[in-house]
Amino acid sequence: MSLTAYNKKRDFKQTSEPSGKENKQKEPTKLSFVVQRHKASRLHYDFRLEMEGVLKSWAVPKGPSLNPHDKRLAMMVEDHPYDYKDFAGIIPEGNYGGGIVEIWDSGTYTALEDQGNAKDNEKLLLAGLESGNLKFVLEGKKLKGEFALVRLKDPDAKSWLLIKHRDSYATDEAYNSEDDTPRDSPINTWLAENKPGKKPVKKKS
Helix, strand or coil: CCCHHHHHCCCCCCCCCCCCCCCCCCCCCCEEEEEEEEECCCEEEEEEEEECCEEEEEEECCCCCCCCCCEEEEEEEEEEEHHHHHCCEEECCCCCCCEEEEEEEEEEEEECCCCCCHHHHHHHHHHHHHHCEEEEEEEECCCEEEEEEEECCCCCCCEEEEEECCCCCCCCCCCCHHHHCCCCCHHHHHHHHCCCCCCCCCCCC
């Protein structure tokens, strides 16, 4: 999978994001996923699934939901390097995606029809990605159970829906990813310190 688009958008002399390299591990025992909360020009969530040594990535404006009735818009973006799953920090202003990134959830995942090993799971997942109907099971700290990414019919095929399947981890209660985020997370701390109208604290000389 190509990381050319990822590398072109970034100046690695300015950002501490990992450079675009594929994961050379031939047969991972398990595939990884990560959800990163990202305060850039707008607050959103980045949903990433490991496939073929890179992270297939979607920007989810409202964040994932555990309620099957919610169909969260997920815009597919460029592949990210495997090491990006561990990235958290500040992307300097003026750079692509400038702002704060924090890890909201992470773990491992399998195809819905688990084949028992990462290589065969990956084949199913890639077939689902190609067909626009990707079904998988997440084993995270917050996100657990069955989910699907379904591609919408649009000219550039970038628009998908992230949907929770009904299982023992699903809820019929209203679900907001923001409510499942620590109040003292780096982004929330920044937001609290930069509320509109709030006067900046003067430092003592």
